[in-house]
Structures are given as structure tokens and as C-alpha cells.
Amino acid sequence: MVSIKDVAEAAGVSTATVSRVLADKPHVRSEVRDQVMAVVKQLNYRPNRVARNLRSRKSTIIGLIVSDIENPFFQQVSRAVEDAAHGQGYSVMLCNNDEDAEKEKKYLRLLRDENVAGIILSPTRQTADHFSEIVDLDIPTVVIDRRVSNVEVDNILIDNVQAAHAMTTHLLEHGYGRIGAIFGIGSTTGRERRQGYLKAFKEQNIQPSSDWVIHTNPRAEDGFTATLKLLQLPEPPNAILTSNSLLAAGALHASGKKVSPFPGKSLLPALTRRPGPAWSYRHSPSLNSPPMKSAIRRPSYS
Amino acid sequence: MVSIKDVAEAAGVSTATVSRVLADKPHVRSEVRDQVMAVVKQLNYRPNRVARNLRSRKSTIIGLIVSDIENPFFQQVSRAVEDAAHGQGYSVMLCNNDEDAEKEKKYLRLLRDENVAGIILSPTRQTADHFSEIVDLDIPTVVIDRRVSNVEVDNILIDNVQAAHAMTTHLLEHGYGRIGAIFGIGSTTGRERRQGYLKAFKEQNIQPSSDWVIHTNPRAEDGFTATLKLLQLPEPPNAILTSNSLLAAGALHASGKKVSPFPGKSLLPALTRRPGPAWSYRHSPSLNSPPMKSAIRRPSYS
DNA sequence: GAAATTAATGTAATCGTTTACAAGAATAAG
DNA sequence: CTTATTCTTGTAAACGATTACATTAATTTC
Numbered sequence: 294m295v296s297i298k299d300v301a302e303a304a305g306v307s308t309a310t311v312s313r314v315l316a317d318k319p320h321v322r323s324e325v326r327d328q329v330m331a332v333v334k335q336l337n338y339r340p341n342r343v344a345r346n347l348r349s350r351k352s353t354i355i356g357l358i359v360s361d362i363e364n365p366f367f368q369q370v371s372r373a374v375e376d377a378a379h380g381q382g383y384s385v386m387l388c389n390n391d392e393d394a395e396k397e398k399k400y401l402r403l404l405r406d407e408n409v410a411g412i413i414l415s416p417t418r419q420t421a422d423h424f425s426e427i428v429d430l431d432i433p434t435v436v437i438d439r440r441v442s443n444v445e446v447d448n449i450l451i452d453n454v455q456a457a458h459a460m461t462t463h464l465l466e467h468g469y470g471r472i473g474a475i476f477g478i479g480s481t482t483g484r485e486r487r488q489g490y491l492k493a494f495k496e497q498n499i500q501p502s503s504d505w506v507i508h509t510n511p512r513a514e515d516g517f518t519a520t521l522k523l524l525q526l527p528e529p530p531n532a533i534l535t536s537n538s539l540l541a542a543g544a545l546h547a548s549g550k551k552v553s554p555f556p557g558k559s560l561l562p563a564l565t566r567r568p569g570p571a572w573s574y575r576h577s578p579s580l581n582s583p584p585m586k587s588a589i590r591r592p593s594y595s
Numbered sequence: 596m597v598s599i600k601d602v603a604e605a606a607g608v609s610t611a612t613v614s615r616v617l618a619d620k621p622h623v624r625s626e627v628r629d630q631v632m633a634v635v636k637q638l639n640y641r642p643n644r645v646a647r648n649l650r651s652r653k654s655t656i657i658g659l660i661v662s663d664i665e666n667p668f669f670q671q672v673s674r675a676v677e678d679a680a681h682g683q684g685y686s687v688m689l690c691n692n693d694e695d696a697e698k699e700k701k702y703l704r705l706l707r708d709e710n711v712a713g714i715i716l717s718p719t720r721q722t723a724d725h726f727s728e729i730v731d732l733d734i735p736t737v738v739i740d741r742r743v744s745n746v747e748v749d750n751i752l753i754d755n756v757q758a759a760h761a762m763t764t765h766l767l768e769h770g771y772g773r774i775g776a777i778f779g780i781g782s783t784t785g786r787e788r789r790q791g792y793l794k795a796f797k798e799q800n801i802q803p804s805s806d807w808v809i810h811t812n813p814r815a816e817d818g819f820t821a822t823l824k825l826l827q828l829p830e831p832p833n834a835i836l837t838s839n840s841l842l843a844a845g846a847l848h849a850s851g852k853k854v855s856p857f858p859g860k861s862l863l864p865a866l867t868r869r870p871g872p873a874w875s876y877r878h879s880p881s882l883n884s885p886p887m888k889s890a891i892r893r894p895s896y897s
Numbered sequence: 898g899a900a901a902t903t904a905a906t907g908t909a910a911t912c913g914t915t916t917a918c919a920a921g922a923a924t925a926a927g
Numbered sequence: 928c929t930t931a932t933t934c935t936t937g938t939a940a941a942c943g944a945t946t947a948c949a950t951t952a953a954t955t956t957c
Binding site: 354387403 | 645646656665674681690702708710
């Protein structure tokens with residue numbers, strides 16, 4: 294493994310100069326610069342990022358912890374994160390916590406100990422406890438998709454209540470009064486969407502049957518069985534609202550609909566479009582900008 | 596950030612001793628060991644992995660580069676890799692090269708420079724060139740799913756020729772003589788599976804029309820359009836063989852079949868089962884076992 | 898043309914660990 | 928009771944970069 298020392302020797306300069314050249318810092322004769330670059334190329338030198346990271350306390354890796362990598366939503370998220378990170382010279386370390394708080398804890402600690410540049414996390418149900426030990430440090434952290442309570446941290450969410458409210462109202466206004474609903478269990482997302490659902494009914498002064506609402510694991514299988522259950526009610530619903538794309542896929546399958554296999558295209562037209570305004574709460578230091586505690590802003594999303 | 600030095604001071608021992616305790620090495624009085632552990636717990640000390648990695652030249656991160664994270668196959672792979680790695684105390688850094696050789700190159704270099712413990716790679720079409728610069732180093736590397744030519748490296752594959760041959764033969768023997776076939780373009784996988792397809796025809800002394808064979812991008816959309824094309828032939832095929840699950844999904848959709856959204860379950864019964872014996876070629880140093888150049892073995896897969 | 902500034906480079910400390918080596922204490926061997 | 932082992936611990940040198948500081952050379956300023 295060729296080190297910066299080898300380069301310095303071969304180029305007849307000090308390691309400091311080599312470092313300056315590589316970091317594109319001023320105060321180096323262009324002549325020397327060229328010479329160093331030539332040696333770098335010739336020896337095929339690549340700086341050791343571990344050493345660099347240790348000394349400069351900077352990493353170019355962003356840790357992304359998703360709750361379920363098989364969920365198309367998180368696939369889109371990870372792809373988007375990766376693209377954005379790439380564009381800024383960062384790389385993404387993708388971790389899958391599988392909705393498992395223990396795994397999440399392990400990964401959070403790993404990312405901390407690896408001194409990553411930042412963490413993006415979609416939390417599991419019981420994140421809060423072990424989360425504070427990360428947030429207290431100065432690793433910029435953003436929580437996405439779900440809320441984590443009792444911890445001050447940047448949070449990017451959609452307005453779940455409003456979204457579910459709009460969808461439910463839409464159905465009600467078109468004459469579908471018996472709306473079954475399948476929500477993900479445990480997550481704040483599911484809970485908030487149910488609120489929106491109930492709110493819509495309340496506004497129209499209709500009392501939804503409690504039989505219509507099912508909370509279950511956010512998987513296609515469970516959407517399937519939940520839908521069958523709904524359809525087998527003595528007075529089955531005439532519409533179904535699902536809070537999650539996998540649940541929707543299962544529901545469509547159960548209802549005998551033909552399903553397109555093109556993800557994000559014809560499969561789930563309603564749900565893959567942004568259902569409501571996106572909100573972001575900022576709390577902790579972020580990558581490039583200064584901290585902005587407890588602020589709420591509405592980003593322009595196109 | 597509390598360092599090993601702080602722990603040493605607080606425990607009244609040297610950093611060497613602390614290190615010994617943490618690494619569970621012998622030659623430490625149990626009394627001292629307990630004392631150190633107590634301080635570690637009290638100060639909530641966690642060793643800095645970057646420093647550790649630098650000094651010991653060992654990382655516990657395995658880099659996994661997949662060609663397309665949206666492909667269910669690679670989802671299963673990454674989940675399996677992650678589980679196995681987890682079980683051995685490693686973590687997985689998942690990189691998505693998006694079938695893009697440039698991205699792959701970037702990631703390979705990153706993993707190298709980050710000094711990962713090992714690399715698992717499903718290569719893109721033109722991997723070979725920039726690949727050798729990694730393989731020459733002593734980072735254990737395994738290539739999966741596809742072949743990479745001109746480079747000696749461990750390779751884990753299924754027997755694509757035999758698999759496609761078996762499937763084609765099955766169809767022929769059941770009286771389906773006009774078998775359309777859709778293969779992934781560019782990958783060795785697609786090429787080898789075509790070989791098996793053709794071999795089966797040859798054995799039965801049937802001459803397949805070249806119109807029946809389509810090479811296209813391994814995506815659901817492309818499987819869809821390819822199938823439509825096949826079905827619009829003056830004499831359309833009476834069976835279709837696809838070389839990839841996404842292609843199959845598109846094909847099923849195009850043919851009007853109802854598709855289940857449960858990944859890996861009812862969707863693609865034929866293709867998600869292992870189609871043939873799995874082969875692994877070993878060339879480079881692997882994580883725990885000594886190198887075993889140019890050997891071929893048949894692992895027991897249950 | 899002397900003083901002050903800026904440029905170009907090198908020396909060596911530093912980041913937080915691991916680990917080779919040294920050294921003293923305790924135990925075993927004879 | 929000496930000598931040889933083994934235990935226990937500490938000191939200090941790595942690992943491969945970055946960077947604060949020092950130093951000399953080249954410019955600028957007045």
C-alpha cells in the first residue's frame with residue numbers, strides 16, 4: 294500500500310506539501326504541484342480515508358437507516374438519498390433495521406463509532422430511548438417519515454392527518470360512505486393517518502363502524518388478509534383506504550383487481566403521489582447549515 | 596468524546612491495559628479487568644472504530660455492491676448478506692451501482708480506501724477493467740450472480756445454462772414448441788441462459804425462430820413491451836421463457852395474467868426457486884479461510 | 898533600501914487506537 | 928536458594944493522514 298510518505302519521497306517534497314496539493318490548498322508552486330500529481334498518478338496513490346478521517350475528524354459517509362428495505366417507499370428514499378449524497382461527494386451507508394429496535398440500536402452505535410458525517414433515520418416503534426445517546430453528540434441527524442417522541446431532532450414528514458383526511462373526504466363526497474381502512478401498526482404514520490380518516494368522518498357527521506378500521510403489519514400479505522376480513526363483514530365496505538403502498542398492493546390483490554408490476558407507476562397512482570404538504574422540523578446541527586432549533590418550515594417540493 | 600486515555604486515567608492503569616481488557620486478551624488481573632469495565636460503563640466509553648481500524652488494519656464492514664437495489668433478487672441477496680454478516684459481528688455497507696460502471700468504479704475505490712474487510716460485488720457489464728486494481732490488493736472479494744472475465748476472482752453463480760436448458764426442455768416436452776424468450780441484455784447471466792435455451796432446442800432437433808429471442812433491459816417495463824412484441828408476431832409463441840424476475844413480472848402483466856404482489860411467494864414460483872446447482876469458484880483470499888485458487892466446488896445449499 | 902507582508906516549504910505534533918518491547922513481580926523448576 | 932518461566936503492567940512506537948508552527952525566500956510598501 295503506497296502512502297503519502299512514499300509519494301513525498303518520490304517527489305522530493307514533504308508529506309505536508311503532498312497533502313496541500315491533494316487538498317488543493319494554496320501556497321504551492323504550480324511546478325511542484327504538477328510534479329506531485331505526476332508521482333501520485335505514477336504510483337497510483339490513493340489517500341487512506343481511515344487515516345484522513347481520524348485526523349481531520351471528517352467522514353464523507355452518510356448513514357441511512359431504513360425500517361424495511363423491501364418497502365418500495367424506502368427504496369425510493371434510499372435511491373434519492375444516494376443520488377443527492379453522490380452529487381455532493383458523499384457516499385451512503387445503507388442499513389436495514391427491519392423494524393427491529395435492537396438492530397437499529399446496533400446500527401446507530403456503529404454509525405456513531407464510525408464517525409459518519411451524518412445520519413438519516415426512519416425510526417422503529419421504540420426508538421426514543423437509545424436514540425438520545427446519539428442525538429446528544431454532534432452528529433447531524435435527520436429523522437424521516439415517522440416521528441420520534443421526547444427527543445429534539447430534525448424531522449421530515451408529510452402531513453399525514455391532512456393527507457388521510459383529503460383522501461377520505463374525497464371518497465365520502467363521491468358517495469362512498471362505508472370506507473374500510475387499513476393502517477400500519479405501531480408507527481406514528483399509521484396513527485396520524487387514522488386521525489385524518491376519523492376527522493373526515495366527523496366533519497361529515499358520519500359515524501364509521503369500528504369494524505372498518507384495521508391496524509396490521511405494513512406488508513402486502515397483511516393487507517391481503519385484512520382486506521379479506523373487511524370484505525367478509527356482514528355489511529362490507531364499499532371503499533378501502535390503505536395507509537401504505539404494500540398494504541394497498543395486498544388489498545388490490547384481495548379485491549381481485551389486476552395489478553401492474555411497475556413500481557411507482559400504475560400500481561398505486563393515488564398513494565405514490567405526494568398526499569399532502571411536506572413539513573420538516575429542524576432541531577439538530579445539519580451538514581452544512583447551522584442548527585435551527587424547533588423551527589418549522591415548508592420546503593418547496595416540485 | 597471520551598477516549599481510551601480518559602478511561603485509563605480514571606481507572607489508574609495504562610491505555611495498553613484498557614485495550615487488553617476490551618479485546619479480552621489474557622494477562623490481566625481479573626480485579627483490574629473489573630475495575631476497567633466499571634469505568635468503561637461509567638464513562639460510557641465506546642472505542643473509536645476509525646482509530647482502531649487505522650492501527651490494526653482491520654475493519655468490520657463488508658461492502659456489498661449490487662447492480663440494482665430495486666430488483667427483488669438483490670433485495671434478497673442483500674438481506675441474506677446482512678443477516679450472515681450480522682451473525683459474525685460484521686456490518687454491511689450497501690452500495691447501489693445502478694448498472695452503471697462509473698458508479699461501480701467509484702464505489703469499488705471508496706470501499707478500498709475505506710479499508711473494508713471484504714467486498715461482495717455483482718458486476719455491471721464492463722466491470723473487468725477497473726476491477727483489477729481492486730483484486731490485486733489483498734481485500735477479499737467475491738463476485739456474485741454474474742461472471743467477470745479476464746480476472747481471477749472468487750465467483751458464486753448458478754449454473755445458468757443448465758437451468759435454462761431444464762426449463763426449456765420442460766416446456767418442449769409438454770408440447771410447447773414455439774417458446775418466446777426474453778433475456779437480460781449485457782449480463783453474462785442472460786447470455787448463458789440463452790445458451791441453455793438454444794441447447795434444449797438443438798437436443799430436440801427443433802430450430803427456434805430468431806424472432807422469438809429478445810434481449811432487453813432487465814426491468815418489468817421492458818419485459819412488458821418485449822412480451823407484447825412477441826404476442827404480435829404473425830405466429831406468436833405459445834410459451835414464454837424469461838431470464839429474470841422483473842422481466843417475468845412484465846411478461847405476466849402483458850399476457851393479462853393476474854399477478855400477486857407478494858414478493859418471492861406466488862409471483863414467480865418457477866424463477867424464485869433455485870433453477871440449478873450453484874457453483875462457486877474461489878480465487879482470492881476470503882475472510883476467514885485461506886486462499887484456494889482456481890478451485891471449483893459445489894456447496895451444500897439446503 | 899529597510900521593514901513589513903506574503904508565499905512556499907518543511908518539521909513535528911496530533912487524531913485514538915493497537916501492539917512490540919521492556920521490565921518488574923510472582924511462580925515454578927532444579 | 929538460585930535460575931528459569933510465566934504473569935502483569937507500562938512505555939512508546941506505530942498506523943497514515945492533516946495541520947499548527949517555524950523558517951526561509953520572494954514580494955510589496957513607504
